[in-house]
Amino acid sequence: MKKNYRNPIGVKKYTGLLLIMPFIIGFIVFTAYPFISSFLLGLTDYNGIRQMNFIGAENYTRMLTDSGFHNAALVTLKYTVILVPLKLLFSLLTALIMNLEIRGIGIYRTIFYIPSILGSNLAIVIMWQFLFTSEGLANQLLEAVGLAPVGWYGDSAASMGIIILLRLWEFGSTMIIFLNALRDIPKEYYEAAKVDGCGRIRGFFAITLPLLKNVIFLNLVLQIIAAMQEFNAPYMITAGGPLKSTYTLGMLIYDEMFKYHNVGYANGLSWVMFMMIAVIVGIMSKLTGRFREEA
């Protein structure tokens, strides 16, 4: 049977296809090709100069015994597991406050949003590095309230803390996504619940949270992908130190590729990172229910 395409009269069935041509070409050249190419390179010993040899899963078996990789994977997972829940919780709580209709809230919204749009600008990263030097602003403030200064760059937990704090400070964009979703919830729901004698806190758990399920999942996935790939901040602020305690997978892949020119191994690593992200997102999606797709 011939399929009917629901188009206005006079529109050919290929018009739409023609319009999305930029995407189709872009998908092939900038997504599908590098994705497959990366997988194939991961099965070789290519180093940019020598003839490329197919070595099967050798890069992957090497990872099993590569303590540098184990460390980087652990650092990255630890970073993601600490940062993402904190950031989501913080964003959601702030969004709930920002959703209140009180005077002047617009100014606060802008102020909370600004750090996230400046985001990973190098200028911000440099500033952050300064804030946590031994006599920097962070320690000055700690001393001002009578606490002992921290040797931020000498301590592995504190170094990780610097980077987590930077990314937490940039929670504004996540907050805005939550805020938009909160605004879409009809007020009548809460009014009806109130008539039924449902309090604010119960209203949050019974109405708000279930309706936010999809957007929570979306934010979760976006934040996990971003956190797993973290590169700029540890590269510039801590240089992965001390003792590789902030040396993320992103940094390891960058070094293998551009410092040591182990193209094959670096691509194998990037595929492992991809699989890690896919598995984590898969588990999350099982836990939070199916992610709604709008076609």
Next chain:
Amino acid sequence: MKKTCIYILLTIGGIIMIYPLLWLVGASFKSNDEIFTSWWFIPESLDFSVYKRAWQTVTDYSMGHYFFNTFAIIIPKTFFAVVSSVLTAYGFARFDFPLKKLFYMLFMGSMFMPAIVTIMPMYLMWSRLGALDTYIPLTIPALFAVEGSFVFMLIQFFKGIPKEYDEAARIDGCNSIQILVHILMPCIQPVIVSISVFTFLWTMNDFLTPLIMISSIEKYPLSLILRLSADSTGNGYEQCKILAMSVIGLIPSITVFALAQKKFISGITAGGLSG
């Protein structure tokens, strides 16, 4: 009473959010001594000559040169991103065509593709094409609607515009492109502003792509020259100079955000996208 509590909470939060930026501006006028002894952001004296020195950078070129480079990337990229995203979103939102479901799935999937997987083969591809150390790898991909979130935002917006508009225009003899340009484009103006602003900000923030693709100092965008300066300034060095360079480096982003804020915020609120 409850309201007062909220205001106090918000104000404390707001100060925490904004204070590092104020500190950065203040510290750019301070001596090394003052930076590391006083937490208060207002400097003891205002000496603008540091900005003159910062403008000279640590290379043979001035900040003006690097601003020019950055805009040579941003302007074509923004234009490309707007045109390609609008066409793609228009196709998905308003037309039915063979394999539409498949392409839409691929499109949704591509939004979640981690950049780290694709960047190395891209580097090798540009290298083979002899395009390394040019702005081609930084700008040309934007021609092909690579920023899925822009397309997604536009599709949502197109869906909000009644199809009757299109039909009326079609009866009056408009073709598909004329409908897009004359009828739909005016309606989606806020999204186009958002896309432009996001492209601007993200390009200003992008560090990894130019770090990999651009190697000669004279072609560096702002982010790379900031890194170079930060790396080449040791401990004894005048810290305020690199801080002043950072302030200069933030000015374009802050200006664009301030100028576009009204339209931009309405665009992201309606389209449901940010960051």
